[in-house]
Amino acid sequence: IALGHDFNRGLLHKNFWIVEELMGAQGHNVIGYLPRPNQAKMWSYQAFAHGCTNMLYFRWRGMTRGAEQYCYGVVGHDNHYGRRYKEVQSLFSEIVHYEHVLESDIKSDVAVLYDYENIWSWRFQQQSEGFDFTQELLRGYTPFYKLNTPIDVIPASRDFSSYKVLVVPALQIIDEELGKRFTEFTENGGVIIFTFRTGIKDKQNNIHFKQTLPGYVKEITGIEIHEVEALSSTQKAAIKGKGPYEGEQSSASVWRDIITPVTAEVLYEYDDPFYNQAAVTKNQFDRGTVYYVGCGIEEQTFEKIALDIVKQQHIEHRESEDGIEVYPRKLGEKSYYFLMNHTSEVKVFKDIVLQPYESRVVENIQP
Template sequence: MYRGVDYYPEHWDIEMMDSDLSRMKEMGVNLVRIGEFAWHLMEKEEGKIDFSFFDRAIEKIKEYGIEVMFGTPTATFPAWLVQKHPSILIEDENGQKISFGGRRQYCYNSEVYQEYSLNIVQKLVTHYQHEKAIVAWQIDNELGHEGSDMCYCSQCQKAFHSFLEEKYETVDELNNVWGTIFWGQTYNDFSEIPVPKKTITVHNPSMMLDWARFRSQSLSEFAKKHVELVRELKGEHQTVTTNLPGGFFDKWFDHNEFSRSLDYVSYDNYPVWGGLKEPVTPAELSATLDFVRGLNKQNFWIVEQLMGAQGHDIIGYLPRPNQAKAWSYHAFAHGCNNMLYFRWRGMNRGAEQYCLGILDANNQKTRKFHEVKSFFNHISQYEDLFDAPIQADVAVLYDFDNIWAWRIQRESSQFQFMNELVRMYEPFYRQNIAIDVLRYDHDFSTYKVVILPVMKVIDEELVRRLEEFTKAGGTVIMSYRAGVKNKQNNLILGETIPGKLSPLLGIQVEESESLHDGQQVTVVTTDGEESTCKVWRDIVRPTTAQTLYHYTDHFYKEYACVTENQFGEGKAYYVGGGLELDALVDLAKDIAQDQGLQNIQTEPGVEAVRRTDGTTNYIIVINHNGHEVTFKNKVLQPYECRFFEMSEEGTIDELS
């Protein structure tokens, strides 16, 4: 198990390395991550390659028995490169070139940048391919983060035309699919098609979805070229990964497209960052980690784990004592098996002076150092446990085409895709049931429950798979706006919503209403239990389904909001609005009982995760609260994590 820190020896006097490395060893570090922003240090002038600084640094690191993950430096190119080739810079939707001075300012469709970036990677990996201390290569850094996934330059426009011509073959077919007859947007040639810079009102939704697919392909092809080059040149003992940033569903790329070419997925785990007054909820954080694990359906690395407060200009929430340590346990519970903290020491100059690390600028060992030391000491005893796979009975499915369609047309001012995914994820999470978050093309036939949040874009093949799954005894749960659009991001003429899903769900949606800030509607069960919906509501008429919740307002009280439909040996549920959590938890409890799902009851804010190493069954209990709680009559302090062993008879004993 690798336990380490992100370390940048070039930021400091090299004479500090002995002090740094000796304290790292004391803390339990056996791996450091270096190099990902150091292109200029490696090539101060074009063609003058010099790795001597890192030669010396690696020799010093080896003296302390520490190994290395080396980041290829292409996320921050040198100033001389942009001065010579300004075409490499991203152009924004207003036609303005992004200035040099930040990071990831390069266009993925720039052939010039591809050439220069692959050249430095080729030189770097070749130089160190036989270096035994380097055990992993990290490609670039947080691809597509902070808006770097979008560019509107002439290079992108040319590549977009090629993308469209390959997809549609003729411009007449494109016109037909996009419906360009509307607003007189019909094209005579692919070369007439613009990139979607700012215009009056909005661009064509079908065009915008193809633009999103093109953006994703642009990034993914860039990443794959770098992965393939490193894989070709690296030593046999070296692996290839890249570090994914958070905010997956707010990105214009599908992480699956390049992640499946990696030896393992790596992630930068920030439960809080600059500007946030409090961390994301444990449910959202858990769903995020389950998404990372679901990309390749295997355990993953975290190569940036937060320890200190963060912010480039506005500083976010200060993690309380042991809270960041709890997030570290939480990450391991959800599939992390190797972890590096960001960063060893906070930088005292430059843009990230307020991205605090294990050590601050005072260079003193404080609480954070001792928290990491105790965590490393404990977690290293369970390597086999955290290398073992996680088995889940519940899967949450997503499709980036659907996510982008929502971004293009939000329909409600209150809509956020991640919120709606968490809305459907959290009812099972609260029962401490293991969940996988997967792209829809994964095989889901072995699960017991499959959840598809707000899947308004859907194809007939997925409908068929869902029907087969449900007929065989599975449970499907879908939320509002399901089946509204086809894969061209168009409404379907002549079909009543939810279209091809109607037989499975046993409903027809006669009308819908977008709910905005301050608006909610009341729903009630046949037993008189009330709840509310926000964001959206579908006016549902059951055909074969049973009504679980119906509306109470005068015009729609005869219509359903939540339904249950028997389909073959299984059941399909429809949640026709942004139903509040308590009602969804009640529904999930009934489904869990019906499907025999293993759940563990805990106090609010307490998470209990089942894991096994194949021999021993464990329950990892994490108190996400800032106050004491109990589990099995054991008191957990604020943000404390404890390991329990569960016998075959079901008894639970605390481990030391």
């Protein structure tokens, strides 16, 4: 849900409206999930945190006829002003005090890049039966989301020079011009995380001829890739940490690029008797750093890398228990934090007790 909001904000690089926010159970034929008490309110707080400035609920009162008569609204078919009505009423009575915060711009140091032609290319030839582009987008997005740092989700064609970190999942289409932009970003001190199958094709969806992978970003990644393997939907490849991650054991899914380091440092390698080559690398290039994640690494492994990056780049972040989202908004010299408990359990963050699905705004949390 958070990624969806960040994607919509990234379309025009502006805050946005939501004109159909859910409150009751929904369905045209099969009726769906009924949000638990305060859960839909928490989702609304999350939307406001991520850039929504104005919100309408779908719907006010349930229809009694037509295709949408099972889309339950704020008020029921029986005209009962019950729990859902009171929940919406409490949301707007609380959030109106932060209208000035909602109108403020969101400044992100991290951007996740996508390209529609690249997505279509994957859709036509998915290469691995376990591949799903949205899941790969989430694989790169989630570790930074869990660190509670703002993220922009933007097209690769957008100017990304102002960011500190770029996450570039499964971008197989990279032409010479985009390769130069990535190089310039790195030379100026930026950090890039590429994942598997990077840079194998041109804009015509043809594999680069006589070009060592990963194509136009080979120099900045400091690696070469000569062999690859698709993993089945049930297959895993063991990987083990090297250098700063020495002793760590993990696994990979979906795909594996068999990486040959040239100037890059090996962070993880395949624990394999035949292909015990690099799986994840890190390369210093000019003033910047480029990571190459050659396989579908597990979330916990990606989280360790993301945490090291935000610390090294001095990006504001706050570690929290799983299920607790802390989204910062700044207005002038003041900081506001949207706290959302996405779980059905009581949680605590910085001595603040959050009831199941509770959400609130607080000011000036200590680091």
